[in-house]
Amino acid sequence: MRCCRQGMSTEKTSDILEKRRSKISDLRAQAVDVYPNDFKVLHTVADIMGQVQEPASHGSESGPKFVAAGRMMAVNRFGKAAFVRFRDHTGQMQAYIRKDKVGDRAYDLFKQLDIGDIIGLSGTLFKTKTGEWTLLVEVFVLLCKSIRPLPEKFHGLKDPEKRYRQRYVDLIMNADVRKIFIRRSQTVQAVREFFLQRDFLEVETPMMQPIPGGAEAAPFKTFHKALGMNLYLRIAPELYLKRLVVGGFDRVFEINRNFRNEGVSTQHNPEFTMLEFYQAYATYEDLMDLTERLVAEVAVKVCGSTSISYQGHTIEFGGPWQRLSLLEALTTIGGVEARLLEDRAGLLAFAERSQVQVTKTGRIGKVITKIFDALVEPKLIQPTFIVGYPVEVSPLSRRSEREPGLTDRFELFIAGREIANGFSELNDPADQRERFLQQVANREAGDEEAHFMDEDYIEALEYGMPPTAGEGIGIDRLVMLLTDSPSIREVILFPHMKPVERGRG
Numbered sequence: 001m002r003c004c005r006q007g008m009s010t011e012k013t014s015d016i017l018e019k020r021r022s023k024i025s026d027l028r029a030q031a032v033d034v035y036p037n038d039f040k041v042l043h044t045v046a047d048i049m050g051q052v053q054e055p056a057s058h059g060s061e062s063g064p065k066f067v068a069a070g071r072m073m074a075v076n077r078f079g080k081a082a083f084v085r086f087r088d089h090t091g092q093m094q095a096y097i098r099k100d101k102v103g104d105r106a107y108d109l110f111k112q113l114d115i116g117d118i119i120g121l122s123g124t125l126f127k128t129k130t131g132e133w134t135l136l137v138e139v140f141v142l143l144c145k146s147i148r149p150l151p152e153k154f155h156g157l158k159d160p161e162k163r164y165r166q167r168y169v170d171l172i173m174n175a176d177v178r179k180i181f182i183r184r185s186q187t188v189q190a191v192r193e194f195f196l197q198r199d200f201l202e203v204e205t206p207m208m209q210p211i212p213g214g215a216e217a218a219p220f221k222t223f224h225k226a227l228g229m230n231l232y233l234r235i236a237p238e239l240y241l242k243r244l245v246v247g248g249f250d251r252v253f254e255i256n257r258n259f260r261n262e263g264v265s266t267q268h269n270p271e272f273t274m275l276e277f278y279q280a281y282a283t284y285e286d287l288m289d290l291t292e293r294l295v296a297e298v299a300v301k302v303c304g305s306t307s308i309s310y311q312g313h314t315i316e317f318g319g320p321w322q323r324l325s326l327l328e329a330l331t332t333i334g335g336v337e338a339r340l341l342e343d344r345a346g347l348l349a350f351a352e353r354s355q356v357q358v359t360k361t362g363r364i365g366k367v368i369t370k371i372f373d374a375l376v377e378p379k380l381i382q383p384t385f386i387v388g389y390p391v392e393v394s395p396l397s398r399r400s401e402r403e404p405g406l407t408d409r410f411e412l413f414i415a416g417r418e419i420a421n422g423f424s425e426l427n428d429p430a431d432q433r434e435r436f437l438q439q440v441a442n443r444e445a446g447d448e449e450a451h452f453m454d455e456d457y458i459e460a461l462e463y464g465m466p467p468t469a470g471e472g473i474g475i476d477r478l479v480m481l482l483t484d485s486p487s488i489r490e491v492i493l494f495p496h497m498k499p500v501e502r503g504r505g
Contacts, residue, residue, distance in 0.1 A: 052133050068088065068120075071088075073087050122140075180479075188255060190301040192255060203253070203254055205256075211456075212235050214239050236276065237276050267477070395435040398423065425470055
C-alpha cells in the first residue's frame with residue numbers, strides 16, 4: 001500500500017507541474033512577463049508593521065503608501081476580492097486585494113496565480129474588523145511564477161532527510177528553521193565582535209594545503225594540475241595561524257571552514273565551521289578564562305541570558321565553570337581505578353569489560369582518551385574544562401612543567417560533547433620535530449589520522465615563536481547549544497548527504 005500511495009503522490013505532483021507549466025505558457029500568451037525584474041521594493045514587512053497608525057476609516061487611502069514584495073503563503077478568495085498572506089525575509093502580513101482597486105487586468109492575473117508565487121504590492125494600511133493590520137492593495141504585479149507546489153499547509157515539510165536536501169523549501173515552510181539560521185548568523189557576528197574588541201586581528205589562511213596539519217584527522221586530497229602537486233583541504237588552520245604569530249601578529253583569529261574525511265552523524269559533518277584564535281604571551285589557563293567570558297557574552301547577545309535550555313537540561317554559562325584533570329575525571333566520573341591509569345594492559349581489560357572499543361595497538365594515552373570519550377564525556381552536561389592530556393595525544397601542545405608526561409591542554413565539554421580544544425603552544429622546534437617523528441611512525445603503523453612531518457613549520461619555529469596559547473571552538477556545536485538543536489544537520493544550511501536519483505516531474 002505504501003508504494004501505491006507514493007506512486008499516486010508522484011503522479012499527482014507530475015500533474016500539478018504540467019498544469020503550472022501550461023499556465024506559464026498561457027500567461028505569456030497574454031503578454032504577461034512571468035519573471036520581471038523592474039519592481040522596486042521600498043519597504044519590508046517589518047518596516048510596514050513598525051509604522052502602523054490608526055487610519056481614519058476602513059479602507060482609507062490616507063496615510064503613507066507602502067511598496068513591498070513577498071511570497072504568497074495563503075489566499076482566501078471572495079469573488080471580486082481576496083485576502084492574501086505574503087511573506088518576506090522579515091515576516092508575514094496580510095494584504096487585501098479588490099478588483100475595483102487594482103483594476104480588471106491585474107485582478108484577472110491575480111486569479112491565475114498559485115500559493116508560492118512571488119508578488120509585488122503597493123498600498124496603504126487599514127485595520128480589519130478582527131483587528132489585524134492589513135495592506136489595502138492599489139498596485140499588484142507578478143514577480144515570479146512558481147512551478148513546484150509548496151508542501152501542504154498543515155503538514156509542512158517534516159521528513160528530516162527531505163528537509164536537509166531541500167533546505168530552500170524547509171526555510172519557506174518552517175519559521176523555526178529560519179530562526180535557527182538567523183541565530184547562527186548572530187552567533188558568528190557576536191564571536192567576531194568579541195575578538196575585535198580585544199585587539200585580535202581577523203585573518204584568512206589557506207584552505208588548500210600541501211601538508212595537512214593542526215589536528216588528528218583524515219584529509220580530503222586533490223591535485224593541482226598547474227603546480228603538478230597534491231594538495232589537501234585543510235583539517236585545521238592551526239599551523240598557518242601560528243606562523244602569523246611568529247611573524248609578529250600577537251593576536252589573530254579566523255572563523256572559517258575545516259574539512260575532515262570522516263563519518264557523518266548528529267555531531268559530525270565533513271565540512272564544518274571552526275573558530276581558531278591565538279594569543280601571544282598567554283597560557284592555556286588564560287584562554288579558559290577568556291572562553292568563559294566569550295560564551296557567556298555570546299549567549300546574552302543571542303539568547304538574552306547566560307542560562308539556556310538544551311534538550312531538557314538547563315545549562316548555565318555564567319561561571320565559574322568546573323575544571324577537572326583528565327585523570328581525575330576518569331576516576332571520579334568514569335569509574336576507572338586510579339591504579340589502572342598507568343597500566344596499559346589493565347586499561348585494555350577495563351575497556352573490554354566496559355564495552356569500550358579501543359585499538360589494542362594504541363599507546364596508553366590513546367587508550368585513556370578513548371575510555372574518557374565513552375564513559376566520561378556524555379556525563380559532562382554543565383560547562384566543564386578537562387585539563388592535562390597525555391603528550392602522545394597532544395603533538396602540538398606544550399609539555400607540563402609539573403608532570404612531563406602531560407601537556408598544558410584543555411578540552412571544553414558542554415551537554416555531553418566537546419565544544420573547544422586549547423593549549424599552551426609548543427614553541428620548542430627540537431621537541432616539535434620529535435613529536436612529528438612520532439606521528440610519522442604512528443602513521444606508518446596504520447594510524448591514518450596521525451600528523452604529517454611539516455619541515456616548513458619547524459623552520460618557522462626556529463625563527464622564534466613567543467610563548468603563546470591557542471584554541472579552536474566548533475561554531476556549529478556552539479550554535480546547536482544556542483538553538484536547542486539535537487543534530488549538527490539542523491544548524492548547517494546544506495549538510496552533506498548521499499545523492500539520490502532525480503527525475504524531472
